[in-house]
Amino acid sequence: MTRDTPIAYAMCGLAFSGKSTLARRLAETFSIALISLDAINDERGFDGGNVVDDDEWERTSHIAMERLDGHLSAGRSAIVDDTFAFRFLRERCAAVAARHGADFRVLLVETPLDEIQARRRANDVTRERMALSDAVFDDHVSRFQFPDPDEPVVRLASPDDVARFLAAEGARHR
Template sequence: MSGTAGGHLPAAPAPALILMCGRSFSGKTTVAQMLGAALSAEIVSLDSINEERGLFGGQGLPIEEWIRTNEEAARRVTTILTGRGRVVVDDTSSPRFLRDNWRTLAATTASKFVLVYLNTPENVARDRLLQNRRESHRNDVLDEVMADHLDGFEPPDADEECLTTSSASEEMSWLRESVRRRIE
């Protein structure tokens, strides 16, 4: 007999969708990668999907292109969740209807859902944008695109029950364990 005492195998982990939310340059990708590694979750990045399509959101994209990117992300996430996997969706997740769509997808696939909001101050995000321009760690975001993004960003409402962090490194162990508790 293999497995735990009494011969029962431990239950397979429930499928889970962890949704990142935050302004551009808030640290979402860094946190998504940390959570993905810690929770054995795949990462679906909308920026990466855009790049695969030859598009760069920081240059400004028509809404039709964002819709296509979101549809492709939803296909990938659905495949992972129906295969009983875990996935971290790396996106700004604003406006709210986008978060609601991901919640619905999690519910229809009988998956756990966790919203992680990186509440990084705007001045820090702008400083990171300028640092990126000097060091080129990722594609640039045009000033007018960043301004529109910051002006139109919709943070989670109180009823969304998100885990909120500023992305400070000292908060990462708390965040990792908080997400783990919600999905296990």
């Protein structure tokens, strides 16, 4: 790993955990590309807060990996903003990074479920972002596969964790 080695970051965590907010902050701080699956779904005319067929999510994932491939092939780091709720999705992203000799990190945003539920309720009032139906959210939580110990995970459970991560990674992107 050298300073010039690009990095593929995979944001991981439950919906409403703060992944997108953190991804935008990291992309801006590190001056790297942000690839958002929600944005890709929006481009494709889908409302990810309601039922989007698994086949369509799969296509969106492949579009995101094509975009990641383009950045890494040009020697640029990127953040992929998704829940990465299944290990096979994280492995897919890791494989794209490996093809380019890039480093790979899963950034697991660990937000307590009660805080996530409070954010969802607040969003029902503010409508700052797309709502997520209870049925879709409950299904998401029940099927979520948290990263295993053998995965390259950076756990971000507090502002202090984020500050330490920014300090450690910041030198790589200067």
